[in-house]
Amino acid sequence: MDFRQALARAEDNWNALDHLAYPLIHVGMGTCGKAAGADGVYAAAKETLDRMKLEGRMLKVGCIGMCYLEPIMAVKCPGGPFIYYGNLTAEKTEKILTAGLGEGDPKSEWAFCTMGEKSIDGIGRFEDLPMIKPQVRIALRNCGIIDPEDIEHYMARGGYGGLQRALGMSRGDVIEEIKNSGLRGRGGAGFPTGLKWESAAKAPGKTKYIVCNADEGDPGAFMDRSLLEGDPHAVLEGMLIAAYAIGCTEGFIYIRAEYPLAIKRLEKALGQMAEYGLVGRRILGSRLGFQIQIKEGAGAFVCGEETALMASIAGGRGMPRPRPPYPANKGLWGNPTNINNVETFANVSAILAQGAAWFASFGTEKSKGTKTFSLAGKVQRTGLIEVPMGMRLGDIIDGIGGGVAEGKKLKAVQTGGPSGGCIPADLLDLPVDYDALAKAGSIMGSGGMVVMDEDTCMVDIPRYFLAFTADESCGKCMPCRLGTHQMLDVLNDICDGNGKAQDIDALELVSEAVNKGSLCGLGQTSPNPVLTTLRYFRQEYEAHIHEGKCRAGVCKALFHYEIDGETCTGCGACSRKCPVQAVTGEKKKPHAIDLERCTKCGTCRDACKFHAVLVC
Amino acid sequence: MHTELTINSRPTCHDLPGTSMVLSAMRKRFHGRGDELIPMLQAAQRELGFLPEQVLLEIARFAGLTSAKVYGTATFYSQFRLKPVGKYIVRVCRGTACHVKGSYRMLGDIRDHLKVAPGETTQDGLFTLETVACFGSCALAPIIVVDDAVYGNVGRSKALALLDDIRSQEKKRV
Numbered sequence: 030m031d032f033r034q035a036l037a038r039a040e041d042n043w044n045a046l047d048h049l050a051y052p053l054i055h056v057g058m059g060t061c062g063k064a065a066g067a068d069g070v071y072a073a074a075k076e077t078l079d080r081m082k083l084e085g086r087m088l089k090v091g092c093i094g095m096c097y098l099e100p101i102m103a104v105k106c107p108g109g110p111f112i113y114y115g116n117l118t119a120e121k122t123e124k125i126l127t128a129g130l131g132e133g134d135p136k137s138e139w140a141f142c143t144m145g146e147k148s149i150d151g152i153g154r155f156e157d158l159p160m161i162k163p164q165v166r167i168a169l170r171n172c173g174i175i176d177p178e179d180i181e182h183y184m185a186r187g188g189y190g191g192l193q194r195a196l197g198m199s200r201g202d203v204i205e206e207i208k209n210s211g212l213r214g215r216g217g218a219g220f221p222t223g224l225k226w227e228s229a230a231k232a233p234g235k236t237k238y239i240v241c242n243a244d245e246g247d248p249g250a251f252m253d254r255s256l257l258e259g260d261p262h263a264v265l266e267g268m269l270i271a272a273y274a275i276g277c278t279e280g281f282i283y284i285r286a287e288y289p290l291a292i293k294r295l296e297k298a299l300g301q302m303a304e305y306g307l308v309g310r311r312i313l314g315s316r317l318g319f320q321i322q323i324k325e326g327a328g329a330f331v332c333g334e335e336t337a338l339m340a341s342i343a344g345g346r347g348m349p350r351p352r353p354p355y356p357a358n359k360g361l362w363g364n365p366t367n368i369n370n371v372e373t374f375a376n377v378s379a380i381l382a383q384g385a386a387w388f389a390s391f392g393t394e395k396s397k398g399t400k401t402f403s404l405a406g407k408v409q410r411t412g413l414i415e416v417p418m419g420m421r422l423g424d425i426i427d428g429i430g431g432g433v434a435e436g437k438k439l440k441a442v443q444t445g446g447p448s449g450g451c452i453p454a455d456l457l458d459l460p461v462d463y464d465a466l467a468k469a470g471s472i473m474g475s476g477g478m479v480v481m482d483e484d485t486c487m488v489d490i491p492r493y494f495l496a497f498t499a500d501e502s503c504g505k506c507m508p509c510r511l512g513t514h515q516m517l518d519v520l521n522d523i524c525d526g527n528g529k530a531q532d533i534d535a536l537e538l539v540s541e542a543v544n545k546g547s548l549c550g551l552g553q554t555s556p557n558p559v560l561t562t563l564r565y566f567r568q569e570y571e572a573h574i575h576e577g578k579c580r581a582g583v584c585k586a587l588f589h590y591e592i593d594g595e596t597c598t599g600c601g602a603c604s605r606k607c608p609v610q611a612v613t614g615e616k617k618k619p620h621a622i623d624l625e626r627c628t629k630c631g632t633c634r635d636a637c638k639f640h641a642v643l644v645c
Numbered sequence: 646m647h648t649e650l651t652i653n654s655r656p657t658c659h660d661l662p663g664t665s666m667v668l669s670a671m672r673k674r675f676h677g678r679g680d681e682l683i684p685m686l687q688a689a690q691r692e693l694g695f696l697p698e699q700v701l702l703e704i705a706r707f708a709g710l711t712s713a714k715v716y717g718t719a720t721f722y723s724q725f726r727l728k729p730v731g732k733y734i735v736r737v738c739r740g741t742a743c744h745v746k747g748s749y750r751m752l753g754d755i756r757d758h759l760k761v762a763p764g765e766t767t768q769d770g771l772f773t774l775e776t777v778a779c780f781g782s783c784a785l786a787p788i789i790v791v792d793d794a795v796y797g798n799v800g801r802s803k804a805l806a807l808l809d810d811i812r813s814q815e816k817k818r819v
Contacts, residue, residue, distance in 0.1 A: 061782050064795035096784030249741030251781035286687070286724055287780060289793070327683050327722035330778060344682040345714060346721040405742035405783035412784055443741060479741045479783070493744050497778065503721070631750060632801070 030305055032313055036184050043185030048107075051084040052130055055103040055111065057173060059092035059258045060290050061251075065099035066118070073119035074102060077126040085130075091259020093173025094413040095160060098141060104129055110145030112152065160410050160429050165391055167399045168215075168375040169415045172259030177294050180301040183262040189307065191381030195270045196315045203274040204230060207377065209385035211397030216242055216333075216370035217445065217474040218550070219396070219463040222377070225367060228357040230275045232365035237277040239268050240361070240368040242338060243284035243291070246330040247446025248497065250477030252401040253371035255413045257284070257291035260375070261298040265321065267374025269312065270381050272319045275367050280321045283338050286328060295323055330447075330501035334549045335368045337503065348505045349549035370475065372401055392418030396462035406443075406479035407434050416461070423457030426480060437482040441565070445474025447494045447501075448554035450561025451487065470561040472554065486583035487566035488573050492520035494558040498551060509552025512543035516559060526586035528574035533563065582644030585629045589645055592633075594619040596641040603633035603642065667692045668703050677707045686719055695726040723778075731766040731773040733811060735759075735791050740779030742786035751787055751801050752776065758805050771815060772808065 046053060056062070056071045071089065078085040093101060098115030102122060105111045112135050114125055121139065128134040137151040144155040155161055166172075175182035183189070195203045208223030229237060241264060245253040257264060268280050284292055299321055302308045310318045324342050331337045332347040339361050341347030360366025369377075376398060380388045389397045396418035402425070405411050409431030416425060426432065426442060433439045441451040444461075450471035452459060459465055463473050481490070499513035516539050519532050540556030547553045563570065572578045579587035592603075592612075597619040604612040604620055611627040614620030622633070622642075634642040667689055674688065675681045685708065689700050696719055705715040719725045737743075737752045752763070759767050759774055766773040780788050785797025789804055796807065 060780075060795065061784055061797070064782050064785050064788065064797040099785070245781065246778065248739070248744075248779035249783050250779070251783055254781040285781075287777065325684070325687060327687065328724035328778075329722050341683065342680065344678075344680040345718050403783055405786060406745045411742075411786075446741065477741065477783075479745060481745055485745055493741070493749075497739075501778070630754075631747075635801075 032189075032306060035181070035305055036189075039181035039184040042181060046086070049086060049105075050107055051086065052078075052107070053105040053111075054078075054085060054087045054126075055090045055105075055173075056087065057092055057099060057101040058089040059255055060288075061092055061096045061255075062099045062101065063290070065096075067100040069119045070100045070102055070117045070122045073122040074126060077123045078130075081127070081130060083130055088176045089178070090175065091172045091177045092255045092413060094169065094255070094415075095410070096412040097410050103144065105145070106130070106133075108147075110143040110147045110149065112140045112149065113142045113144065113155065114139050115141050159431065160412065160414070163420065163424060163428055164415055165399050165417050166415045167379050167388070167391070168256060168263070168372050168401055169259070169413065170379065171263060172255060172413075175260065177259050177261055178297050180262060180298065180305060183260065187382055188262050188378075189266055189313075191378040191383075192266050192269050192273075192307075193313060195273055195381045196313060196317065200230065200274050200276065203270065203381070206385045207274070207380060210380045210388040211385075211392070211395075212373065212376055212380060212388065213396065213463065214370060215372035215376065215400065215475070217448065217472060219473060222369060222373055225357060225369070226271060226274055228355070229365050229367040232358045234365045236279075236364045237275055238361045238364060238366040239272050239275065239277045239280035240335075240338065240342070240366060241268055241280065241282040241371060241374055242333065242335070242368055243282055243288075243371045244326050244333045244338060245285060245288075245371070245475060246333045246501075247448075247475050247477045249403065249405060249443070249446055249479045250475050251403045252413060252476045254288050254291050255403075256371055256375055256401070257288070258294055261291075261294045262302075263375040263378050264371050265295075265298055265302060265307075265374075267369075267377035268321065269307065269317070269319060270377050271367060271369065271374070273315075273317045275365075277367070278318055278320065280319060281324050281342055281361075282321065283324045283326060283332070283342060286325045292323060292325065299323070329503070330497075331503045331549070331551050334551055337549065338368065339366065346503070348503045349551075351548060372476070393460065393462050395464055400461070400473065400476060402476045402478040404430050404478050404480070407437065407482040407485070408432070408480040409434050418462045419460045421457070422452065422459045422461055425461065425478070426457065430480065433480060433482050435482075437484065439480065440483050440485055441481045441487065441490075443471075443479040443481060443490070443558075444477065445472035445554075445557070446477045447498050448472055448550065448557055449474045449477075450557045451481070451490060451565065452561070453565040456565075470564055471557065484581055484583070486524075486579055486581035487562045487569045488520065488523055488579070489581075489583045491558040491562050492517065492524055495520055495555065498555040502552065502555075506546070506548035506552060508543045508546030509548065509555065512539050512547070513552070513555050515539050516543070516556065520559070523570065523573045524579075524584040524586070526573075526577060526584070528570075530574065532574060533567070533570055536563065580644065582631070582634075588629070589624055590622050590627060590629065590631075590634060591643050591645045592620050592622055593641045593643050596639050598639055598641075600638075602636045602638065606632050606636045608632060663693060664697060664700060668700065668707075671704070672707060675707075677709065679708055679710060682708055682710065682715065682718055683722070686715075686725055690725060694730045695728055698727075729766070731770050732815070733771060733791055734773045734775060735789065735808065736775045736777045736780075737763075738780045738782075738786070738788040738790070739776045740781075740783055740786065740788075742783035743779075743788055746786045747801070748787040751789070751799065751804050754801050755789075755804060755808065758808065771812060
């Protein structure tokens with residue numbers, strides 16, 4: 030297929046979508062959307078069109094990043110903008126379409142924004158939404174806008190233009206371009222991508238490999254999944270550019286088996302690339318030949334570490350090995366190998382298309398460009414966001430996220446997953462970039478950002494992470510294998526009410542040993558959740574150990590529930606729901622909890638609308 | 646009659662329905678290279694739901710690997726199961742966002758309700774309870790996944806009601 034002809038056709042078809050004589054309907058069909066019920070919305074929309082005997086075009090798009098509003102549908106009537114509706118059900122979908130397409134009533138009260146040149150009175154514009162306005166979408170440029178299963182949509186939006194430009198440059202110039210952009214690895218460590226490419230390009234060896242690390246293992250992170258589901262070609266184009274710059278003929282995508290939809294979309298994308306001459310021999314008529322294979326991971330967190338990942342691709346247990354030699358010199362099957370993260374590759378294709386200077390105009394002096402985050406936990410607006418590096422943490426949580434949910438107080442923000450730490454509420458002025466986060470004791474990580482409120486126990490959180498790392502430790506080196514379990518034992522003791530005065534010292538001592546002695550990043554960074562909580566929330570540890578109190582009401586041995594006689598209205602919601610009949614009381618009179626019977630399950634506290642169930 | 650009991654010469658068992666078919670399909674699809682080990686284990690588990698011992702041994706023989714290497718790999722990754730599973734696999738997400746939103750309580754409830762610990766199967770063979778490190782649908786936390794269906798924003802009572810629904814539907818079917 031002639032690429033130039035295909036591109037012209039793709040652009041014509043894409044532009045024609047703006048001028049359709051019939052309605053165009055987008056439904057967000059990422060994993061989040063589907064979990065919220067997008068399949069039902071899609072079916073309802075289709076049925077409604079059929080019932081009304083209307084012609085219409087329906088597109089399954091990726092995630093627009095406003096996960097808290099899923100399932101989301103956007104409807105564009107001829108000549109108008111897209112109108113976005115959220116939190117849909119099949120019934121609501123039918124009503125919206127019947128009103129919108131039948132009577133010309135856009136149901137403004139249910140819409141949350143419009144997208145496009147025109148606007149509609151009473152509905153705000155997408156780019157003015159408080160969640161969207163501060164964002165700059167580079168890696169996520171097409172997510173939620175295009176059909177990820179249609180390569181021509183990607184092409185029409187400038188896709189593969191970066192590759193074309195790269196193929197017209199010398200290999201060295203492409204690497205220079207990446208260096209000039211200031212792009213640093215988005216997997217978490219932040220190593221300059223251009224330097225990584227340069228050492229792989231310079232390494233002696235005929236066979237060289239590219240690996241895309243899509244083993245997004247950090248609990249609380251889903252940026253890479255959304256990106257692969259919403260715009261797989263952005264990542265694949267980045268891999269092709271890297272292959273050209275470094276001189277590779279073969280590439281692998283190592284992706285978690287827990288992401289079946291992302292795998293399906295990648296398989297489809299690779300099939301289309303073959304049709305359009307974007308993989309195989311003489312790509313776009315150049316001398317570049319490149320093949321890409323998908324390798325499914327099998328559920329081991331340590332495989333996100335690059336040497337472990339390579340061991341897993343080669344077959345067998347994914348265990349890390351000491352570096353050097355670095356993968357750039359000695360990687361897969363002993364050959365030079367360049368490994369980058371999903372988001373890094375998506376940035377590469379944008380940088381080559383729009384230039385290094387453009388990319389470097391975003392961000393701070395040492396952290397250029399943007400970073401995607403999955404904003405989750407106890408925040409009003411959860412979702413997938415992309416912000417310029419250096420944005421104030423508070424602007425992300427309050428501005429984009431809309432602050433803490435249910436009117437509670439912010440306690441901490443967790444970044445970097447099990448390798449990162451908890452940043453306390455009083456550090457909200459912190460700029461979010463690699464260096465500032467490291468200085469605060471956390472790390473940028475791959476982009477998980479979990480908001481924690483006053484109901485979160487800051488001894489339980491490190492215990493949760495240590496249980497995770499102890500379980501995921503591959504067992505190869507002693508400090509990590511034993512140290513994570515030692516730390517976990519101490520934290521379990523503290524949470525179970527068996528904490529001793531010397532426990533805090535013991536945690537600090539073991540943390541240092543595990544950090545200094547472990548072979549790979551998993552072990553070296555595993556004490557971070559402990560160290561940051563000790564640094565910022567030491568008083569909670571002390572309350573657990575010395576006073577026997579967990580004021581967040583999480584560690585069961587260290588609190589009990591009491592009903593506040595003054596606020597209790599005696600509505601009986603708690604006593605009806607209590608699974609062990611521990612709450613008693615007369616109607617309209619204050620209730621009481623029988624502490625002997627109470628299992629501290631928290632059902633009564635969740636049920637009480639008047640906040641009368643107190644943690645004591 | 647004398648039966649040879651060393652692992653490599655143990656006769657292929659056909660006691661598990663479908664095992665021999667899965668193995669012969671595998672011989673056609675794969676080349677028997679060492680780097681295909683994980684994909685082969687995944688393919689076998691996809692068909693059988695778990696990895697019986699004879700499958701591990703056959704894969705070892707086919708790929709020219711020691712049975713120790715195959716067993717070591719199969720037990721290294723959390724995806725692989727060496728025990729049969731129930732009709733439905735219930736996975737409770739234990740990601741950070743789910744944890745903060747109380748998935749530890751939900752897991753406790755489900756454990757009490759089904760009377761099994763994670764990794765175990767209910768006596769009636771209906772449910773296998775598992776935990777997963779993170780499903781990557783954190784914005785909808787807490788999450789549970791029954792087979793391939795992902796349920797978001799699952800309150801504790803909703804989770805139990807969902808399992809009861811499945812159980813009563815199964816009873817009706819019988």
